[in-house]
Amino acid sequence: MSRKRSTIKDVATRAGVSIATVSNVLSGSKPVNAELRKRVESAALELSYHVDRAASQLRSGQAKVIGVLVPDLDDVFFTSLVSRLEVKAREDGYDVIVASSRDDAELEKSRLRALLGWRPSGLVAVPCTDDVPEVLAEEAHRLPMVLADRVDSEGAFADTVTIDNAEAGEIAARHLASMGHCDVVIAASHLSIVPIRERVRGADSFLRQAIGRGATVIELGSNGERGAELFLHWLERHARPTAVLALTNVTTLAVLSALAARRIDIPEQVSIIGFDDYAWMSARKTALTAIRQPVDEMAGAIWNRLKARIAGDESAPQPIELKTSLQVRDSVRNLGAAPEGVPASAPPLRDEDADGAGQSAIH
Numbered sequence: 355m356s357r358k359r360s361t362i363k364d365v366a367t368r369a370g371v372s373i374a375t376v377s378n379v380l381s382g383s384k385p386v387n388a389e390l391r392k393r394v395e396s397a398a399l400e401l402s403y404h405v406d407r408a409a410s411q412l413r414s415g416q417a418k419v420i421g422v423l424v425p426d427l428d429d430v431f432f433t434s435l436v437s438r439l440e441v442k443a444r445e446d447g448y449d450v451i452v453a454s455s456r457d458d459a460e461l462e463k464s465r466l467r468a469l470l471g472w473r474p475s476g477l478v479a480v481p482c483t484d485d486v487p488e489v490l491a492e493e494a495h496r497l498p499m500v501l502a503d504r505v506d507s508e509g510a511f512a513d514t515v516t517i518d519n520a521e522a523g524e525i526a527a528r529h530l531a532s533m534g535h536c537d538v539v540i541a542a543s544h545l546s547i548v549p550i551r552e553r554v555r556g557a558d559s560f561l562r563q564a565i566g567r568g569a570t571v572i573e574l575g576s577n578g579e580r581g582a583e584l585f586l587h588w589l590e591r592h593a594r595p596t597a598v599l600a601l602t603n604v605t606t607l608a609v610l611s612a613l614a615a616r617r618i619d620i621p622e623q624v625s626i627i628g629f630d631d632y633a634w635m636s637a638r639k640t641a642l643t644a645i646r647q648p649v650d651e652m653a654g655a656i657w658n659r660l661k662a663r664i665a666g667d668e669s670a671p672q673p674i675e676l677k678t679s680l681q682v683r684d685s686v687r688n689l690g691a692a693p694e695g696v697p698a699s700a701p702p703l704r705d706e707d708a709d710g711a712g713q714s715a716i717h
Contacts, residue, residue, distance in 0.1 A: 360401035362380075364401055365403050368401060369390075369394045370393065380394070418448050419448065419451055419474045419475060420451070420474055420476050420478065420660070421469035421474040421478070422439060422452045422478045422479075423452075423453050423480065424453075424480045425456070425480055425481075426457055427454045429602075435649055436450070438650055439478060439653045442653060443657065446657075446661065448475065451472055453469050455482045457482045462481070462482050466487055470489070470493065474497075475498065476497065476499065476664050477500075479500075479501055479502070480502050480503045480504055482547075484548050486501070486505065490512070491511050499513070500656050500659050501513070502652065503516060504548060507673035507675065508673075510671050513672045513673075514671070514673045515655045515674045517652070517677070518678065519552035520553070520555055520559075521677070521678070523554060523556030523557035523599075523601075524559070524560045525645065525678065526557055526680060527556070527558075527564075527569070528560055529627065529643070529680055530597050530625070530627065530686065531565055533686050533688045535596045535597040535689060536596070537595045537596045538570070538595060538598070539569060539571075539597070539598045539599070540553075540554055540558070540569045540571045540598075540601065541572060541574050541581075541599065541601060541606075541609050542554060542571055542574065543574060543581075543602045543604060544576065545571070550602075557569060569599070570592075570595065572584070572585070574604075574605045574608050574609075576604055577604070578611070581604060581605055582615070585609055589612060589618075594623070596625060596687075597624065597626065597686065598624060598625070598626045598627075601629050603628070603629060606626075613626075621640065621686055621687035622687065625685060626642065626685050626686070627644060627685070628644035628645070628685075630646075631644040631645065631647075635681075636681075640684050640685055641684045643684070645679070645681075646680070646681050647676075647678055648677070651676055659672060
């Protein structure tokens, strides 16, 4: 004989509180004092009670859910962004449903349809290509939406949150030039997406202006193992550069793997600047100099814009562009005098106040 499912009224009776209080505790929609929260949570646990999200959705016509679409959950940048978005959404009583397009435009369409099937309160989308799916443009007039990272903010039909990608490339190139590097390879993922093209443009333009020659650009894709194979293949057929600028965390790993396979020492034989600064980059024997994206700030900006849209903000789409910083460590060798017009690297200021890791930041 099946056991009768507990109801919210049962939880309220067991905890000695009102049904509204139980609802506020379990949905997170309103603050409740710690003592009442503990009583409600204990009662719900004892009764094996769970909120019936489907029933709530049927009653309201919309779930208190945010859909998030990203290109690849194997990419640490996107998982970090999703994790921070989830925290911020939960603080405001929203659940998050995540889907990955696996960098496939056709799969992206089906994953979007699946997310929209939940009738979410809002949507955050990182398109897998510059060709933003038509369904997003069609939904933008009725569904609160923010586009992030892989988007061109100019003429966008929704709020956008990006970094200044051209400046990020320039910051890295400036550091390499200041350390005397004139033979630079840029390890890109896909030149078919706007942030990578902008990073290349920023770095290459600066190098051409500062040292009179641009960088060699190679595409390694978004798979680390395949990228390492491609970079190994390139190394076997070309003279070794003095420095490599990797434009994503995946291409950073690919380059490191290839250099390790060839037993090429960093920075004695080749210098490297990575992208998407993570803990493992400073935990290496030779800590990596890297461009840091402000992931926390990005998540905050995305959520603030989405909340405003959910609350009824009907203003014109707002483009938000955030700044990156260069975390200077030990992976770039100083080759001597910088070219004329490029300031030599000064002893960096330590940024213990920023993250306690004893890294330096050049903005």
